[in-house]
Amino acid sequence: DQQVKQNSPSLSVQEGRISILNCDYTNSMFDYFLWYKKYPAEGPTFLISISSIKDKNEDGRFTVFLNKSAKHLSLHIVPSQPGDSAVYFCAASRVTGNQFYFGTGTSLTVIP
Amino acid sequence: DAGVTQSPTHLIKTRGQQVTLRCSPKSGHDTVSWYQQALGQGPQFIFQYYEEEERQRGNFPDRFSGHQFPNYSSELNVNALLLGDSALYLCASSLFQREVDTQYFGPGTRLTVL
Structure with missing residues (x-):
């Protein structure tokens, strides 16, 4: 049973534009959320986190939004750069x- | 500051064999978690070790076992290998706290079972 779902396997964005990656979860007991970035042949690298007491957390070009009622979070990358190409x-x-x-x-x- | 290291990087085994994978946590970390990442999937939690004991376990059979040493390094053992055990095995380390802490991952060991 997949408790965390990312329904878009892939996303292409022009350099300089915004990238929006989405994530849904089913377990209402979850109260801490993270995003990891993974390059080929490397382990996942921690990017940004958010706890359920917040609805937004920013770190430079990366912002995570949390909508608890919808059990949905998203990662915004602005502006997107070619080096951001990875699996999230x-x-x-x-x-x-x-x-x-x-x-x-x-x-x-x-x-680019 | 050394990050999480894992060995070996690649491994090929045949069905029925046993395998041992190794992990050294990030400096200052005392907790090690193991994950299995099958092709096209996200990492799946196997178990977590703290103070040389298994603290939490995911939905994996007893063929998967582990160990943590006094220096906080850890081993993952898989017995009676199946073709479906072919995956990237990731080790993650963190500092044990009452509340969840960010886990830092190693590069993984790619296991192929033939």
Whole structure:
């Protein structure tokens, strides 16, 4: 049973434009969410996180939005750069736990 | 500051064999989690070790076992390998706290079962 879902396997965006990656979850007990970026032949790299007490968290070009009522989060990358081309995974956990549940990933391609 | 390291990088085994994968956590971290990432899927949680004990376990059979050493490094053992065990095995480390902490991943070990 997939508790975290990323329904778009791939996304292509022009350099300089906004990239929006989406993630849905089903377990209402999740209250901590993260985004990871993964390049080929490397492990996932932590990008940004958000806890359920917030609805937005920013770090430079990256912003994560959380809509608890819709059980939906999104990652915005502005402006997108060719180096952002990678697979992006969202993950969810309970604050009191350490088991992360991952989505299946979205492959982002930023076209120069 | 050394990040999470894993060995070996690649491994080829045949069905029925046993395999041991190794992980050294990021400096300062005391907790190690193992994940299996099949092709086209996200990482799936196998188990987590802290203070040399298995603290949490995902939905994996007993063929998957682990160990944590006093220096916080960890091993993942898989017995009676099946073709479906072919995957990228990721190790992640963190600092054990009452509340969840960000996990940092190693590059993974690519296991191929023939």
